[in-house]
Amino acid sequence: MAQAPAYDYRELAFDNYAEAHALLRKLVAMREMRGMRQEDLADEMGVTQGYVSQIENGRTGLLDRLNDYAIEVGIRITYHVEPAELLPHGRRHAKLQLSKQRGRERIASTWSDGRRSGVASSMWGA
Incomplete structure (x- = not known):
């Protein structure tokens, strides 16, 4: 309950x-x-x-x-x-960074306050 x-x-x-x-x-x-x-x-x-x-x-x-x-x-x-x-550029920086992580590409964003977030990850070439 x-x-x-x-x-x-x-x-x-x-x-x-x-x-x-x-x-x-x-x-x-x-x-x-x-x-x-x-x-x-x-x-x-x-x-x-x-x-x-x-x-x-x-x-x-x-x-x-x-x-x-x-x-x-x-x-x-x-x-x-x-x-x-x-705020013409939005609340996060426009640059997206790709980084290898366990054989996967992970897209990450850097926000204006310095925080980073993963946006999406996928298997490339699969």
Whole structure:
């Protein structure tokens, strides 16, 4: 039997769904700030304008499943939205490094704060 959570389930659910709603509002505002219509965005994404509308109105279930997952494992989700121009090179250095590791190529990234992370590894020539 699972132990009772140390948080209020309903409060966590409310927070996560409110954050998802705020994310959708921010995305719409950013699209509008860039002077894009839903049709323009749909063309760029390779989807219909109706699908973009469903995304923007929260009717696709895209965020619902993520929120359901987070709530069940007791995670509060926050989203950060900013114009790409504010940090044009991203939060990690653009250089990717390849290193041999046990006969495999491992792709690693170096972040701006000095941390390194493995992004993917695969067998080359296999």
